[in-house]
Ligand SMILES: NC(=O)c1ccc[n+]([C@@H]2O[C@H](COP(=O)([O-])OP(=O)(O)OC[C@H]3O[C@@H](n4cnc5c(N)ncnc54)[C@H](O)[C@@H]3O)[C@@H](O)[C@H]2O)c1
């Protein structure tokens with residue numbers, strides 16, 4: 328049995344087929360007679376909801392709110408639909424929201440719950456690797472706004488997180504890879520022993536053992552607990568995310584088949600690994616190891632230098648910045664991150680070129 332993780336105000340439980348922990352939580356909650364709403368998306372409603380309902384009889388009477396899947400639905404309009412349903416149903420402040428899904432459902436559902444009637448209780452049942460190791464832990468909720476990622480949001484802890492790794496069996500390989508980017512990031516932040524384990528798994532056909540999911544959650548949880556409101560150390564979790572978020576936003580606006588969050592972050596980590604080498608003395612061999620593990624999992628993205636101007640503009644609008652200075656987390660070594668780094672714009676452009684150089688041969692342009 329995988330041990331629960333104490334995450335401060337709540338616990339992260341690992342479930343087996345019986346969903347013992349969730350059933351226990353629900354029996355305490357249901358005794359108060361409060362309503363339960365399950366927020367999920369249409370894909371997860373097919374893939375995971377029937378099993379959850381079967382294993383948790385107390386959810387029989389719950390209401391299910393289904394949204395369309397995809398990042399494009401992590402917006403205020405979807406929240407308004409959720410708030411309308413809750414209001415029409417006269418859901419009161421004792422209600423419970425269960426967010427069953429990936430990071431979109433967890434972020435959106437956590438946000439909607441933290442706002443409804445000034446905040447109602449919610450729990451996460453993450454169903455993607457990314458939401459298990461990252462989005463469901465740390466108390467950040469949010470939605471995208473006018474093309475800006477996570478522009479509007481709150482800090483709000485769930486009452487509990489219930490991880491059932493077999494939910495990953497139905498996940499598309501691309502989605503598994505996307506989540507693995509955050510596992511790689513946690514390895515970069517935590518150092519060599521975890522990196523060795525991650526490297527041994529990296530490849531197309533990812534099979535992630537439960538203890539690696541647990542280890543990855545613990546790395547995030549420890550960082551979050553040291554700085555819950557992101558005043559300082561928590562910023563290290565943004566490694567790969569300054570350039571990654573810009574590329575993700577760019578891709579959402581321009582590509583027919585946009586990059587997934589983790590796919591963009593993987594590119595961001597290569598670029599920010601380069602910046603780390605230039606500014607913080609990250610060893611060349613360490614940078615190569617980072618690039619190698621990422622290239623083994625992710626197909627190259629055809630980033631073109633004509634997009635750099637727009638990417639820089641997006642980076643300047645990043646909410647991590649103070650004033651006009653673009654804010655980065657960089658590494659001086661694996662496991663040794665530094666936040667609030669401010670490379671010159673020319674160096675950031677050089678880092679984008681570094682990614683392009685890395686991929687040219689792989690995409691087959693020369
Ligand atoms: N709050 C945080 O701290 C935090 C951290 C990291 C990422 N995020 C956010 O998470 C989001 C990305 O999350 P994601 O990658 O989980 O994306 P997602 O929620 O869009 O899920 C990906 C896709 O997989 C499908 N899916 C989910 N579970 C499935 C399953 N078990 N079987 C089959 N299909 C399944 C979904 O329907 C969806 O189409 C982004 O919006 C990102 O900003 C938040």
Ligand SMILES: [Zn+2]
Pocket residue numbers: 461509568588592
């Ligand atoms: Zn991320």
